[in-house]
Amino acid sequence: MLNLPANVVTGTPRIEKDRIGGDLVIVPVRPYSRDMGRCARCGEHDRPYDRLPARRWRHLDIGCTRLLLEHAPQRVDCAEHGVTVAMVPWARRQSACTRDFEQRVAWPGVHAPRSAVSRLIRVDWKSVGPICRRVADDLRSQRGAGLFDHLRSIGVDETGCRKGHTYMTVVVDHDRGHVIWMHDGRGQKVFDLFFQALTPARRESIRVVTGDGARWIDECVFRWCPMAERILDGFHIVSRATDALDKVRTAAWREARKTGTAGKGAKDPVKGARRALLKDPGRLTAGQKAQLECVANTNETLWEAYKLKERLRMILRQTAGEAAPMLRQWAADASLSGIKEFSKLGEKIDRRRFDILRTIRSGLSNARLEAVNNRIKTTIKIGYGYRNLDNLIALVMLKCGGLNLQLPGRQ
Ligand SMILES: [Zn+2]
Structure with a gap:
């Protein structure tokens, strides 16, 4: 009934009052022993170091009541990363919310302005952006380098945001209709960074590069994938x-x-x-x-x-x-x-x-290219208030990057 995350051992829930007299359900939890003592960065089993005081993680509400998981995390001594807080299976690293709660925030986050998400889920509006970013990073790392596999035709475009004060360079995979790469700034140097992220074999698989008539696109294509055909959108x-x-x-x-x-x-x-x-x-x-x-x-x-x-x-x-x-x-x-x-x-x-x-x-469908372009622009409008450009990029990736963002419990 509490929809607790899988893979946790739960203690007896209790009810506390918050600062304004509302109810809070506190559920003590701990990982199974096989999940204990792992470094949060590399996941390796490490020597225990010490134990920190109890912390709380916000989890999905029960009706209108907030639910918090409580656990005193261990610290481990990782050979590679030094003394770090051990991984807990219910939450991402450096987050005060559970994975399920973060999915719950990110899902409406790509459709509605963060002020609306903040009121709907009762979360500080400043944390909506970082949450979207953690979820996007996680989903992207699950896909691994596969995101850049079998690229055949790609499109590049510069998109203005913040009333044209800032520019973003966006690279789209036309075959899948997904955004695969996005970076702040524009011009040749930024587009170079995209090609540098690809292995030579991946660069060679690119056959078509579309974009507007800008010369920097011509130059980059000539330098990085001279076999590709350069086409105007x-x-x-x-x-x-x-x-x-x-x-x-x-x-x-x-x-x-x-x-x-x-x-x-x-x-x-x-x-x-x-x-x-x-x-x-x-x-x-x-x-x-x-x-x-x-x-x-x-x-x-x-x-x-x-x-x-x-x-x-x-x-x-x-x-x-x-x-x-x-x-x-x-x-x-x-x-x-x-x-x-x-x-x-x-x-x-x-x-x-x-x-x-x-x-x-x-034969690239113009309507389709335009539809993807419009979707990116609308998402950028939703993320209008995001001060941090990396959070904005995460938002576009969640909405247009073909990442499988699901509501918790509906996989
Ligand atoms: Zn480590």
Whole structure:
């Protein structure tokens, strides 16, 4: 009934009062003798050193009552690690909570902001991040180096967090749709660290590297896995067009405001149409369709820019043979459109035309790459308050790293 961890010998539970008069259930526990006297860092059996005063570990609540496990831990003298507190089977090293309790915190931790988790489970909000990190480290070490086995196509991206003040480099395994590596910072030096973590055989197994058009990606791929094909991410190409379209929209709205023809706030046809313009046309609501129609009738430049963006998206869905002439035509039309943002983009796309065709030929599903990318971004938003970047990385790993995070008792 108490859902105590397996592998412990339990004594008689007792009830105590906490500082504010609430009930606490205290259960004295100890490991089985075969689990006693092990170093917490290497797990080896060691010589006993001494015994520390009793400590408590927070375990899963019983109903609304907190439950604490109580044990006076032994210290052991490890040949390698010196005098350390012995391992206890119910908790991770240097944690005041049981493994089950930590899973219980980490699971909602990847879905909800930590303030919500903190209230739901009655745990200090500052400990949510470190708990997620311990769980992620543990799950990752269970997977061992296997995380980097059989890599075939990988993607690299830099993601801004904290309103773009900090950047993270994220590496995704496209075949499994998982984040496999993440590091704070961006650029060539950071991406080098990823390749340094791989054995030469693992580097050689990589056949495809996707990413945006940044030169540092080209350089790293050339240096570390020259046999791999370097491909541009389809969604990065589309997002360039989307960014250009948004700039055209902002300019149009400013112009309308200057001439006094703008509506108020979101009611203005141009300002209010932002979502409608940027969204996939297949998923527009009736209201958004009407907004687009209004743009088509009132703002020629913006409508032209919108059509260019949609055409580019359609081209990326064609086969490479069909796309080649369409892409050339698109680049020419964009360059001559007279819209500054799209003229520039047209030239850029013309320059990287063959890279884009390679993207199409690779058959990597753009929608899937984008979905993984979006999942990473939402997780980073959830971890917005995390001061410690390692905790944030742990959060992304738990949510997008393919780690098997389960609620306690539901394996
Ligand atoms: Zn040791």
